Amino acid sequence: MQLDVRENLELADGFFQNDEAHQRKIIAVIRKYQPEIVLCNAPDDRHPDHGKGARLIVDSVFLSGLRKIITTHNNVTQDVWRPKYVFHYIQDKYLAPNFLIDITKVMDKKIESVKAYGTQFHNPDLDEPQTYISTPDFMDSILYRAKMLGKMIGVTYAEGFISNKMIGFESFDSFIKQNT
Numbered sequence: 001m002q003l004d005v006r007e008n009l010e011l012a013d014g015f016f017q018n019d020e021a022h023q024r025k026i027i028a029v030i031r032k033y034q035p036e037i038v039l040c041n042a043p044d045d046r047h048p049d050h051g052k053g054a055r056l057i058v059d060s061v062f063l064s065g066l067r068k069i070i071t072t073h074n075n076v077t078q079d080v081w082r083p084k085y086v087f088h089y090i091q092d093k094y095l096a097p098n099f100l101i102d103i104t105k106v107m108d109k110k111i112e113s114v115k116a117y118g119t120q121f122h123n124p125d126l127d128e129p130q131t132y133i134s135t136p137d138f139m140d141s142i143l144y145r146a147k148m149l150g151k152m153i154g155v156t157y158a159e160g161f162i163s164n165k166m167i168g169f170e171s172f173d174s175f176i177k178q179n180t
Contacts, residue, residue: 001113005033014049018056026060028071031078038083042091043162046132050091058164061086088162090145092133097160099167100149104156107146114142 009025016022030038040057041050063069065082072078090097103110115121119128122136132138149158169175 001109016049016052016056018052018059022056023060023063024069024071026057027064027069028073028078030061030064030083031071031081032073034079034081035083037085037087039087039089039161042088042093042095044093044095046092054088058086085163085165085167090160090162094145095160095162097149098163100153100158100160102150102153102155102157103146103159104150107143107157110146110159111139111142114139 007029009029011022011025038057038061041054043054044051061083065080067080070077088095119126120131120133122134122139128134146157146159149160150156152158
């Protein structure tokens with residue numbers, strides 16, 4: 001995925017909360033890396049962690065810009081930082097996107113990345129009970145959604161995102177050239 005870093009904050013699956021302790025962990029990471037854009041879970045989804053995680057991120061992004069909230073990294077007080085955008089990716093539940101990104105060139109990498117969670121998704125080599133997301137049809141649904149969204153903008157595959165903030169463009173040249 002060409003990531004520069006991957007950091008696990010070890011928030012308990014199913015049991016993390018949108019509280020000060022968890023917010024401070026995320027604020028510290030935001031201030032450490034100072035991203036302009038944060039991607040996070042869908043604001044509403046089948047798994048309760050997804051919506052809860054989205055709210056935790058949105059709140060933490062806002063709080064990371066407040067100078068009266070002090071965090072440290074390696075015993076050094078961190079500079080205040082607030083990313084410009086938070087974009088929610090769409091997960092299982094279909095939510096209408098605010099914008100779409102052409103992912104045609106990286107669709108194979110996306111599927112490969114999803115399959116990296118081998119214990120959760122369909123894997124005929126494992127003797128695990130079947131779940132909602134471990135059926136072969138679930139992987140198909142990821143592909144079909146990307147195709148449907150791609151069709152909307154005239155490309156093979158697209159990914160939809162939700163933004164609580166209005167998105168602006170510098171010029172009309174920023175739009176994808178669609179076949180008419």
